[in-house]
Amino acid sequence: MVEIFRQQLESLPDKRTGKNSRYGMEDAAMSAFSVFFTQSPSFLSYQRTMEQTKGRSNAQSLFGVHKIPTDNHIRDLLDPVQPKEMFPVFETILETIEQKGKLQRFRGFANNLLMALDGTEYFSSKQIHCHHCSSRKMKSGEIHYFHSVVTPVIVSPHQSQVIPLVPEFIVPQDGNDKQDCENTAAKRWLLQHGSKYSAFKVTVLGDDLYSRQPLCQMLLEQQFNFILVCRPESHPTIYEHIEGIALPTVVVNKWTGKVQETYTYQYVNGLPIKDGDDALLVNWCELTVTRPDGKVVYKNSFATNHLITEQTVVEIVLAGRTRWKVENENNNTLKTKGYNLEHNFGHGKEHLASFLATLNILSLLFHTLLELVDDKYQLLRSHLPTRKTFFNDLRALTRYLVFDSWDHLLTFMIQGLELDLPPNSS
Structure with a gap:
């Protein structure tokens, strides 16, 4: 290599x-x-x-x-x-991992690879900057310059390792007055690299920033599946449709070694992701984890194109939750475990x-x-x-x-x- x-x-x-x-x-x-x-x-x-x-x-x-x-x-x-001069090396290493038969162990729900997308900063300064820098104005009036990148990573709930893929840098784009952003960079990555990875049979994971109709439609057009965080405050249409109705529910009790936790899954299929006749229909699920004293220790919901049933809801939620590995095992490792990405x-x-x-x-x-x-x-x-x-x-x-x-x-x-x-x- x-x-x-x-x-x-x-x-x-x-x-x-x-x-x-x-x-x-x-x-x-x-x-x-x-x-x-x-x-x-x-x-x-x-x-x-x-x-x-x-x-x-x-x-x-x-x-x-x-x-x-x-x-x-x-x-x-x-x-x-x-x-981009280095991007072929990413692809060669992924091919090597596949040829060695090691990629199969990363496959999860529906025999899909789970690809988590997330943005992270890797440089920040009040003085040093270049024409590729993004910037933010602080309340004090001070300008902070920074660089950030979208880091696609193959993750698995059952593997400690993650496999970084070709990154997409968030930089000002020629002919565009608007500052570049994570969502736009993710779309750019899909258009440039999606066809190379869709053949691997992939489900894309991401936080609430990604669960918007334009990006979801692009994922489907590029033949990706998706399980994306879907919060009430940013998806009012979905939550209006489920308000007041009896939702299919699955309850699972798990012993942590110290206390028993109750995992309550709710789901429904075929909800509009936004208002309007052209709204994309998605499937929705939610997990609430509670302790015996009623304390809620985890709650999150997801939008997906995978059909959700009593038999699949647990696996779909597990896959959706695995997106955290892009932060814990990739971005945080690069920043705090010796690679010094932010240096x-x-x-x-x-x-x-x-x-x-x-x-x-x-x-x-x-x-x-x-x-x-x-x-x-x-x-x-x-x-x-x-x-x-x-x-x-x-x-x-x-x-x-x-x-x-x-x-x-x-x-x-x-x-x-x-x-x-x-x-x-x-």
């Missing part, structure tokens, strides 16, 4: 026209990627020192970097490069912020790939107690020792923990 990645990087557009080409574009991009993959902001600094003292480095042996550019060189070379690694004047964010998301995807298909990586992650411990060890080892390959590094860690190597591995 590193070799496939490098081949894609070798095709990156190069703004340089003169003879100043000491560093290849692939070296600049792979160097940046190595920082995110190892979760070590100082990784390149350590490798430069290692190259001087040992004559070689892990940047070369593990990531295939021929010459390590300076941080300023990396920012300057990558600033003109658009994120300003470089803003640039053109695409640097979004290109580096793309490499950061890709680094999470590479780790997901390893968790799903690599026996040695799986063994290590199962025996190292936390993600933090694993990356602390990775940083320390690559700072002091040179490894010939990733296999050498993983084998060294396994032997250091006195574990048996997986079968069929050397």
Whole structure:
């Protein structure tokens, strides 16, 4: 996969026209990627020192970097490069996961893959900005500049991993006076990438922002199913239709280990999502979770195109609730679990912020790939107690020792923990 990645990087557009080409574009991009993959902001600094003292480095042996550019060189070379140059790598990794038979375990209700959509910010500043920045005016009159992105992710209620897909950046669009927004970016993603993913048989998950007729219709036109949060305050027509009628109800009691909770499901099919003769008909369901003292600990409702019955309502709601994994296991992981997505690694004047964010998301995807298909990586992650411990060890080892390959590094860690190597591995 590193070799496939490098081949894609070798095709990156190069703004340089003169003879100043000491560093290849692939070296600049792979160097940046190595920082995110190892979760070590100082990784390149350590490798430069290692190259001087040992004559070689892990940047070369593990990531295939021929010459390590300076941080300023990396920012300057990558600033003109658009994120879309990296999108084929996302698709290749997803194909690899499917070919290895690991995608099937992510399938849920109706044998669908669950694709959660969500927007998240990855840069914010009061001073630094570019023409791709969005902005908001605070009550104080101060202007805040920020970058944000829609992150489609394959999730499953039964899998701890998530599979990031090609992102869609929320940026001002040419010829449009309105500021770009999450909903518009999601539609743009569907038009550009929907046909590639609809063949996988997908149900799209999202919060209340997405459950509007134009987006729902676009999902259906692109041959996606959907289960989207549907709140009373934003869907008055739906709630007017169910007011005062007896709704089909399913009640399930669950023991949490400390207390028994009552799950009450209600549903109805064929409701107009908005007022008007052209309204799209959707199916609606709601889950209320209560404790024995009557306290409501969870309540949410969903609109879907899946037919809801007594037999399907529990699975449909479980699928709808799984959308939270795009926040917990993807966006929050990228922000708070070492990837440092919100850190300003470089803003640039053109695409640097979004290109580096793309490499950061890709680094999470590479780790997901390893968790799903690599026996040695799986063994290590199962025996190292936390993600933090694993990356602390990775940083320390690559700072002091040179490894010939990733296999050498993983084998060294396994032997250091006195574990048996997986079968069929050397």
